[in-house]
Amino acid sequence: MRGDGDGWVLSDNGAHYWGRHGAAGLLLRAPRPDGSRAILLQHRAAWSHQGGTWGLPGGARDSHETVEQAAVREAHEEAGLSAHQLTVRTSVVTAEVHGTGGPAWTYTTVIADVPTQVDTVPNRESSELRWVAEDEVTELPLHPGFAASWQRLREVAAAIPLQAGLQPDA
Structure with a gap:
């Protein structure tokens, strides 16, 4: 189902950004057997914007949604994840662009x-979904926006211990 956020925003410099009300993505972390962290990455379908690159499940935010609600909804649509499976820890604005005749467009992770x-x-927007060791993320051809924000996201995430006591989905 298409939401009211689907559509392009034109920036002051003429670039287009997806999401009439901004966009959000989910950086999902899980422990690996060795105690390090794995990150869920999406290999974007060839037909999609920046297709063939790796990034986070995410997309346009609808007008009635918080960034957290949008990111969790997109993760459900693109990766089959349910909200009850995960614990939201924090959010980080990773891009802000001023648009023509409207408020700034933001991408929040x-x-x-x-x-x-x-x-x-995976849905049709994904060629593949893969759990990737945190130290190996940059070995993949990353979506430019994700690549630009990865180091900052990694630093923010490192300051937040993995949530203990979560119960796996039965």
Whole structure:
């Protein structure tokens, strides 16, 4: 179902950004057996904007949604994740662009945890979903926006311990 946020915003410099009310993505973390962290990444379908690159499940925010609600909804649509499987920890505005005749467009990354590397179900927007070791993320061809924000996101996430006591989805 299309929401009221679907559509392009034109920036002052003529670039287009998806999401009439901004956009949000979910940086989902899970523990690995060795105690390090894994990040859920989406290999974007070839037909999509910046297709063939790796990034986070995410997309346009609808007018009635918080950034957290939008990121969790997009993760459900693109990866089959349910809100009850994860714990939202924080959110970080990772891009802000001034648009023509309207408020600034923002992309917000929501950081959340799951207790294990849960199974995912890709939709047509994904060529693949993969749990990637945090130290190996930059070895993949990343979506330019994600690549530009990865180091900052990694620093923010490192300051937040993985949520303890989560129960895996039964």
